[in-house]
Amino acid sequence: MTLATVLLVDDEVHSLASMRMALEDDFDCLTAANAEEAVKLMDENYVQVIFCDQRMPGRTGVEFLTEVRDRWPETVRIIITGYTETNDMISAINEAGIYQFMTKPWHPDQLLMTAKNASQLFELARENDRMSLEQKYLHHTMETKLEQQRKALREGLGFENVLRAPNSPLNSVLTAARQYASFDVPVLLTGEAGVGKTQIARAMHYTSLRSDRSFYELNCAGMSAEMIELELFGAKRGAIPGLQTNKIGLLQKADRGTLFLNGVESLSPELQLTLLRVVTEGAFQPVGGYETVSTNMRLLAGSHVDLRARVADGLFRADLYYALSVTELNIPPLRARSTDIAVLAQNLLFEAAQAHGKPVHGLSDNALDFLENYDWPGNIKELENEVTRMLIFAQEPILGPELISRHILQADPSEDGADRRAEEVLTSEGTLKDRVELIEMRILRETLTRLKWNKSRAAAELGLSRVGLRAKLDRYGITPPRRAPATEE
Incomplete structure (x- = not known):
């Protein structure tokens, strides 16, 4: 293994020799008699740790280490001082960003242990910097990939995926759907079964401001009222036989996303009333629960029949119809x-x-x-x-x-x-x-x-x-x- 490099700075020759003798078995030691020589060695070598005496001719140890902090901030800096100077060194240490100070006379084992700890601190700091850079890079890379995936998803499920001829009667419908997509209001899609209401609703979601969230779809046609209630609102454990854990409903799953509720004309009067509260207040209660759960989802509704006729016949709540049809799209049949x-x-x-x-x-x-x-x-x-x-x-x-x-x-x-x-x-x-x-x-x-x-x-x-x-x-x-x-x- 390559030995770590330690720079020893002291104007006394015997002090340099003593420090070199204590460290040379474990470190590659460089010596300098003053700050000027030390700066030259720093320019030419990759130094991990510096031991510097405080009292030297010319610049003091604190003045030299302050320059080192500015030019080579990763190098661990240690200053050696006498007992009489310790009180003055506290503020100086803060100014120079010194890792530690040692008092004279020092013991060889103490010097060696301090040097090893400083070397480990240098490696840990380097490793931390490397990991921080990698984390930033990976975070940026992941964000870029995620945005690319979202873009591909939006492009693959957007309006361009709705196949049609250049002169299709569907063009005017899709033009209106694009306009409605960017406004966070309920939309009612009407049309016969199989005309593609779900595809258009999905395209509206992936063109809206909620495109980075999930899209859910539930077709109520042919489902019992109990099953619709369970799927929409979820249930507490034990609310129905065999349910051992809490069931999360689509209204909660679609929070901050979009829920397309198709076949709303088949909802029972009780479900219509409950859904009205969801649309107007954004709140509901799970099956078997008493607490109120809030949801911030966008509701798109689909109907296979003309809901106006259902309202006129008294089969569908008028207040729910107007709450769902802030805007309305009629999908022509094939x-x-x-x-x-x-x-x-x-x-x-x-x-x-x-x-x-x-x-x-x-x-x-x-x-x-x-x-x-x-x-x-x-x-x-x-x-x-x-x-x-x-x-x-x-x-x-x-x-x-x-x-x-x-x-x-x-x-x-x-x-x-x-x-x-x-x-x-x-x-x-x-x-x-x-x-x-x-x-x-x-x-x-x-x-x-x-x-x-x-x-x-x-x-x-x-x-x-x-x-x-x-x-x-x-x-x-x-x-x-x-x-x-x-x-x-």
Whole structure:
């Protein structure tokens, strides 16, 4: 191991020799007869400890060590003085920042022990400085990484993640949602089930001032009142059978964050009253508890139906409705966003392909025509299910219309469209002949599309001759879609 360096400063030669003799086995000793020589040695060497006599010609020991403190503050400074000078040394020690002073005559063991302690103090101070620098660096690095993660999270879950076409009817809704996101007020999102209310609520959270906090979501539709109460408010231990510990509710978990409460139209009158207190006062009581718990969360509410109608019918509290709908967003259904279907379908297909490990290149234009002209009563979830089913049966990298479900194929792939549900045809107005012909036209189109417009196979399946099939196609004006050539065999 490299020995620590000690600088000995004294104008008496025999004192320097005595100090060197006491320390040289454990330290690398440098000697100087005055402050000027000592400064030169400090410039040329890495000194950990200084022993300096107080009375020297020229500058005193305190004056020299004061300069050392300013230029080499990490070096441990020790001054040696006589008994008669101890009272004067107290203020001098404070001025020079001296670690310790020794009185003459000193004992070799005392000198050696003082030198070892000073050397250890120097190493500890160096280690402390190193750890402080590392801690500052790691803290800065962690803050940078955390901010990068937050930024990536915000960008990945923000409004740019809501897929839509450039001319989508959803654009105006998202523009308003961006405005509402920065204002810490309740927002009511209405729309049919599956239109993407949760995704928009999440985007609003990650665009708000609460984006560094958690986002929670609870869909009340189909849940019992007891289960909703337990999930929202939490419960004390023993409040319900089998609960051995306290359960923290979402209202408490979402403190300083955002809670999206979907399906609020299904809340019981008792829960509506309790929720009103949460919205207006920010306070609630856990199940089985008597203390009041406060929460500073932002509440976003979602409803699958028109709450105004529920209020008019007396099924929903008017005061709660107005408390939840400081601002309101109506999310259009998928059937009103036909331009978005192609973007959504392709994206859902690639996600499903990645999840199931079955690579594909996309959907054909003819397949997209049929998908765009269907009503999608189940909205995005129904579209996702259909695309996944097509992927399962696909044998080629480009998925064609023959993979689409039969009830979707019966929709006319044109701008005007056609009746898309058999129930509408059966209950609509018109003569029997007109209604039967409409059903016959839909069956013909669905069969030909499913069989890739092989007329011979379609005629055989429908129990028609090829001449009879051609006649019906001519009569109804049914022609192959783009890039789907009809074949006789």
